[in-house]
Amino acid sequence: MWMYLGLLAALFLGLHNLCKKHAVKDNEVYPVLLGTLISGLLLLLPFYIGSHFFPEATRKAGFIIQDIPLEKHGFIFIKSMIMCASWILAYQALKHLPLTIVAPIRSGGPFFTFLGAMFIYQERPSLYQWIGFFLIIFSVYLYSQVGKKEGIVFKSNKWIYAIIAATFLGASSGLYDKFLIQKISLNPQTLQFWFCFYCILILLVILSVIWFPKIEKRKAFKWRWSIPAVGILLQLADYFYFKALQDPESLIMLLSAIKRSQLIIAVILGGILFKEKNKRKKLVPLAGIMIGVALILYS
Incomplete structure (x- = not known):
């Protein structure tokens, strides 16, 4: 069941990436990110209100937001800091790079998760999983060669380094999610609500320094x-992803790879809607990534 939940998360992530590219194109990145987080928090707010005023009905519906001690709030705040840094880097990179370059580099995230799952959670890969992960990494390298034809030189482009750093931080957060869900027993909506809340606070502090005081940026x-x-x-993608992680049999390395199937939406539809270059050439490494994911699922 957890694999199907992972596929649902991938579907919503693919649609999320398309909307994100539209939101940040020729726009100010930080207020866009703040707006998305506020929208997510507003989506979850009825569950928070229901948990306080109608706890039994909310619990029966399966959307109760738990009362948690200060220590657990601290753990969630750490996740918020990691993901705020990842998002800021990723949004800035997405603003300056084609979606069909950004999405495949982000697909290298499962490799970092793969290593962490082995050393932290002692998840043991099979031969097919090894082949699948290295095929994904090699396919990302092929994307870099296509990117050069669009005037994007990977070694000298700072936004490439930004998206790589964002990918590493995102993978670290993914490993941390398993700890939050399975080890300290947070349910998905509790983690989502407080995570959004703390991310908004962090961003408000950042924007109060670098964005709010600057009139030209506000007008832009x-x-x-x-x-x-x-x-x-x-929020929909995270909900299904966290529900999958609640299953004690779920493997974070496989879930991370399954989520990469979002590339079908991001690369194919993104290339059509945003009229990006070299769409056909990008289908070759895309196929490599999808074969890598298929090998992991097969194993």
Whole structure:
């Protein structure tokens, strides 16, 4: 069952990436990110209110937000700091790079998760899993060669380094999610609500220094329908992902790889909607990534 939940998470993540590209294109990154988080928090707010005023009904519906001690709030705040850093780097990179370059580099995240799952959680890969993961990494390298034809030189482009750093931080957060869900027993909606809340606080501090005081930056911001769509789709993806992690038999290395199937939406539809270059050439490494994912599922 947890694999099917992972596929649902991948579906919503793919749609989320398309909306995110629309939201940040020629726009101010930080207020876009803040807007998506506020939208996500507003989506979860009825569950928080229901948990306090109608606890039995909310519990029966399966959406209770737990009362948690200060220590658990601290653990969630750590996740919020990791993901805020990852998002800021990723959004800035997405603003300056084609989606069909960003999405495949992000697909290298399972490799970092794979290593962490082995050393931290003692998850043991099979031969097919080894082949699948290295095929994904090799396919990302092929994307870098396609990227050069679009004037994107990977060694000298700072946004490439930004998206790689964002990918590493995102993978670290994914490993941390297993600890939060399985080890300290947070349910998905509790983690999502407080995670959004703390991310908003962190971003408000950052924006109060680098964005709010600057009139020209405020005027450059454009509100778009895709901003709340990004927040809502991300919460749906996270919900199914965290539900999958609740299963004690779930493997974080496999879930991380399954989520990469979002690339079908991000690369194919993204290439069509945003009219990005070299779409056909990018299908070759895309096929390599999907074969890698298939090998992991097969194993």
